[in-house]
């Protein structure tokens with residue numbers, strides 16, 4: 377099989393992996409703070425810089441692996457399904473209808489595909505799954521909560537690229553204000569920043585989710601409570617999703633999934649409670665075992681289709 381590159385665009389860096397089959401055979405990380413670029417430059421200039429930084433990183437990887445045949449990019453934003461452009465990115469205001477794939481393809485002389493980062497991770501999880509499955513729901517718990525849906529072996533982006541905006545399912549009417557403009561969205565409770573907010577409202581103390589996880593593992597009750605709240609919110613939203621899409625296989629990924637042991641019991645209890653009874657024993661929820669590689673592998677394989 378030919379080599380492909382998969383890119384995971386993070387908050388402050390690009391992770392670039394060279395993928396052979398289902399394996400990442402080389403991985404490099406490049407500093408790339410796109411949100412600072414967007415904050416400090418006019419839209420056009422910011423876009424040119426984002427393109428240049430990405431092209432430069434990819435060029436370095438292509439020098440090591442000149443036989444790479446295609447490049448896939450998982451981008452945190454809404455991707456226009458018809459044109460493949462970045463229609464909008466909540467963390468990168470000013471970026472509108474940016475043709476990242478076209479711009480990179482012209483510079484790097486290879487086919488380039490851009491897909492929403494959570495959908496790329498969903499596709500990676502689907503390809504990596506031990507069972508022979510056709511459908512999968514993916515929820516990625518990070519700074520926010522992303523979602524991806526695979527239907528009949530294909531990524532499902534929706535007609536506008538907004539399918540599976542799971543983090544914005546409202547689980548707490550009139551709850552915490554969300555970046556999307558609504559209140560009580562699931563990601564305000566189930567993301568890393570949501571856990572920090574819960575802990576702060578319980579204790580008045582500001583800690584990051586990793587430190588709260590440590591405290592919870594040592595039995596601190598407020599820290600445990602913050603993760604239980606995350607688990608319950610996630611289960612509420614997932615029950616809604618499963619009632620709509622009727623998919624059996626669910627994979628939980630993202631940085632916060634490392635804290636799954638703190639969430640699992642409250643999560644399963646709430647999911648069982650909220651699901652239609654006949655579905656209760658038919659849902660297979662697992663935590664990603666890809667070691668953060670699903671996004672890279674999924675993006676790479678999407679470019680090779």
Ligand SMILES: [Zn+2]
Nearest residue numbers: 544554556561
């Ligand atoms: Zn929201």
